Amino acid sequence: MKLRKLITVAMACIMVFSLAACGSENTQEDAAATETTTEENKAEEVEETAEALSGTVVITGSTSVEKILTDMIDEFTALNPDVTIEYTGNGSSAGIKDTKAGINNIGASSREVKDEEKEDTLAEEVFAYDGIAAIVNPANEVQDITMQQLSDIYTGKITNWSEIGGADAEIFIVSREESSGTRSAFEELTGVAEAGGLTSSAAVSEGNGPVQAAVAGNENAIGYVSFSFIDDTVKALKVDGVEPTAELAKAGEYKLSRPFLFVYYEDKATDAGLAFLEFALSEEGQICVEDHDAITVD
Structure with a gap:
């Protein structure tokens, strides 16, 4: 009698464990199916978005x-x-x-x-x-310039390189067209705008590339360009003793930035x-x- 009861209990336990295992397997299968469906939906959404973007x-x-x-x-x-x-x-x-x-x-x-x-x-x-670099020809002796000197050059107060430690030669000024954002930022940051504006003797070039080319081709020229236009055809000057680098501009130490x-x-x-x-x-x-x-x- 006891043996029969033990067998009955054992069978019941086996059935419970079997049902639990079955349920677990079903749950895992359902979860896997749901995950697969979700991933497929996401893929379809991405594909639809890509197709729609035109x-x-x-x-x-x-x-x-x-x-x-x-x-x-x-x-x-x-x-x-x-x-x-x-x-x-x-x-x-x-x-x-x-x-x-x-x-x-x-x-x-x-x-x-x-x-x-x-x-x-x-x-x-x-x-x-971005930073704006004041550039000169590589043959120019000047290495450093102040914001005030830049303002004085571009307003026509300083006209010879010897006035700021360079050779005895007239400064050839290269600027940008009036619609240029680089020019607006440069003139505002250096104080050229408040000091009366750009001198009439300045040459005006449209675009950073032409300014770069003009300075590269003239030993006595000065211009200003975006940092991305600095290369070995020109020399970027320190401004108030600070190197024109992205790191120093981001840190707020290099002041010619926009x-x-x-x-x-x-x-x-x-x-x-x-x-x-x-x-x-x-x-x-x-x-x-x-x-x-x-x-x-x-």
């Missing part, structure tokens, strides 16, 4: 951002082959005006948006910071345009900033 994005504005922006565009369109991004460098002021006139989707500026340009609906997005930013209208932005703006701030986008010696936003 069209043309027009960007106009600053030439200072050209190298960074070109790399960003290449990386972004490689990931989104159905998107075309057209970039034209025509100056920061022109880029902002184009945005407000509906000529572009995104404007690129290498300076702060001025009070008279601001609108409540005009969005601004800083994607990098923001790179996009301007756009949120209600007029396309999905592709918004996706590009997001990409510019992503880790991949910020690598493009670092690759050209500019300063990341983080």
